[in-house]
Amino acid sequence: MSTYTTDVLVIGAGNAALCAAHAARDEGKEVLVLEAAPQSRAGGNSLFTAGATRITHEGLESLADLIEDDERHVRTEVPPYSAQDYADDLAKVTHGRNDPQMTATLTANIAEDMRWLKAKGMRYRLMYERQAYERADGSYLFWGGLHVGNVDGGEGLMRDHYRIAAESGIEILYGAEATELLVEEGAVVGVTFQQEGQSHTARAAATVLGSGGFEASAEMRAEHLGPAWRQAVVRGTPHNTGTMLRSALALGAASGGDWSSCHATQWDAGFEDNESNYEVTNRLTRQSYPLGIIVNRDGQRFLDEGADFRNLTYAKYGKEVLMQPGGVAWQIFDARLRPMLRAEEYEVPGVGEHIAETPAELAQKAGIDPQGLEATLEAFNSSILTEQQFNPNIKDGRAARTEPPKSNWAHEITQAPYYAYPVTCGITFTFGGLRGDEQARVLQSDGTPIAGLYACGEALGGLFSDNYPGGSGLAAGIVFGRIAGRYAAS
Incomplete structure (x- = not known):
């Protein structure tokens, strides 16, 4: 057995973990x-x-020092996103169950x-392909409060993190x-840790848990989320099994936080290797659903696809799919909507x-009840408030007054060919973790800190419940990772 010693x-x-490592290294500590x-x-x-990261800002001009240049900037409108907007979105999607102190810390520090x-x-760059639609005059309007992301997405994010770590002398095993x-x-x-079948020990003055949640453990999912969650597809790393928790x-x-809920999206159910796929990564998510409708195998809709901007609904709709018969559903579009789908996901x-020329043929190919789908499409198309103009850049109020309603972006699905994309539940991360304080120290049930132990990222609970605003997970990892590393170093 080898023993490693570090600060x-x-x-x-x-x-989150590497933000902690960078912060500790900034203090001159061995990491x-x-x-x-x-x-x-x-x-x-x-x-x-x-790589999307939710940040407070005062508009495009205020982001100029952060993001890379793009010739489209002169034709782009980025609405300001204040700390109050951020806090309001967190409170809205979690039904007020977000920790107020963690929320204040996040919104005050992320920029x-x-x-x-x-x-x-x-x-960093503006995420045109994910957060804006080009308008008729060639301009862009960003929506949903989520505007900035890493160059080359998550792969670019981690590539930069590892380069920064190597340059500063952080050792990674x-x-x-x-x-x-x-x-x-x-x-x-x-x-204690295992490497190549051998047991080892790593000793330090302070230990930071940036080891994730328990989403990759079917047993822990069943215990805390419910038996149906055994069938969820793990989108990301298979190593987040809750061992350190x-x-x-x-x-x-x-x-800390809500151990009974998680981040779960609509995930490609037809892709052959759709679990922890390191080559395709995030591109198996299906997030253009606000433009069309989602039906179960009976051809019935079961949620409001246009309830809010995608950034504020996508992380909870995976659960809704999981609860349908067979844990599957289909996103339905027609020829007019298909060109608007995000190419990096749907292609x-x-x-x-x-793909089919009629709804009935589409249903037969996909495994949906044909009569159910035809009835749903007829009721949906005939209930749309056509006096409202379809505009995907804003909450346009173009509603379908059917059951369940579609509150925005209701567009008739009547033009062949028709498209169906099978989706299942892809679990991203769990919202329950450890309780921490303002220094990211892990607390005991009596509120006193456990000496030498800190937490950040998914291992630190309290910020999310039931849902989360898109991009706030990476943001929380940055803010609380930096705090954990700074105080661990002290």
């Missing part, structure tokens, strides 16, 4: 990172994201902290799976897709 030990090597995945599969769930990463070499926290005289002094709880750590080679 600050970080468990995990995703966005060791343990990453369970091999180097070719490292990056946690962050690798599987689109500065992204510029901290920018100064280290992180690269790959294939090193932490198994248990080490405790001496009531303080955490490191972990269980170890911390066994020491007396208090749980992946091997994508699950059915």
Whole structure:
């Protein structure tokens, strides 16, 4: 058994964990990172994201020092997004169950902290392909409060993180799976870990858990989310199995946040290798659903596809699909809507897709009840408020007054060919974690900190419940990762 000794030990090597590592290194500390995945599969769930990060700002001009130049900027409108807007969106989607102090910390620090990463070499851009539609005059209007993302998405995010870590002298051990926290005289002094079948020990003055949630454990999903969640497809890393969460709880750590809910999206059910796919990563998500309708195998709609901007609904609609018969559904579009779908998702080679000249033929190809689909389309098309103009850049109020209603972006589905995309539930991350304080120290049930133990990212609960605003996960990883690393170093 080998023993490693360092100043600050970080468990995990995703966005939050590496922000903690960078922050500790900024304080002049020696930093060791343990990453369970091999180097070719490292990056946690962050690798599987689109890199979208929700940031406060005052409009496009205020972002000029952060984002890369683009010739489209002169034709682009980016509405301001204030700290109050951010807090309001968090409260809205979580039904007020977001921790107010964590919310205030996130909204107050994210703009500065992204510029901290920018100064280290992180690269950001406006996400035209995901957050804006080109208007008739060639201009762009960004919507939904989520405007900025990493160059090259999650892959670019993690590539930049690893380059920054190497340049600053942070040591990363790959294939090193932490198994248990080490405790001496009531303080955490490191972990035991497995690497290449051998047991090792890593000791440190402070340990930061950036090791994710428990979404990759079917047993823990069933225990905390419900039996149906055994069938959910794991979108991201297969290494987030909750091992460190269980170890911390066994020491007396208090749980934080909502352990009964998670981030889950509509995920391609027809792609042959749709679980933890490191080549396709995020591109198996299906997020153009606000333009069309979603039906189950009976051909019936079961949710409001236009309830709000996609950024504020997509993370909860995976659950709605999971609860349908067979845990599957289909997104339905026609020839006029199809060109508006995001190419990086709906044109992946091997994508699950059915095309037909009639709704009945489409239903037969897809495995949907034909009569049910035809009846749903007839009721939907005939109930649209046609006096409202269809406009995907705003909440246009073009509603379908059917059951369930579609509140915005209701467009007649009447023009052949027709398209159906099978989707299932893809789980991204769990919302339950450990309870922390303003220094990201892990707390016991009596509110006192566990000496030497910090948490960030998905391991730190309290910010999300039932749903989350798109891009706030990476943002929280940056802010609380930096806090954890800074205080761990002190």
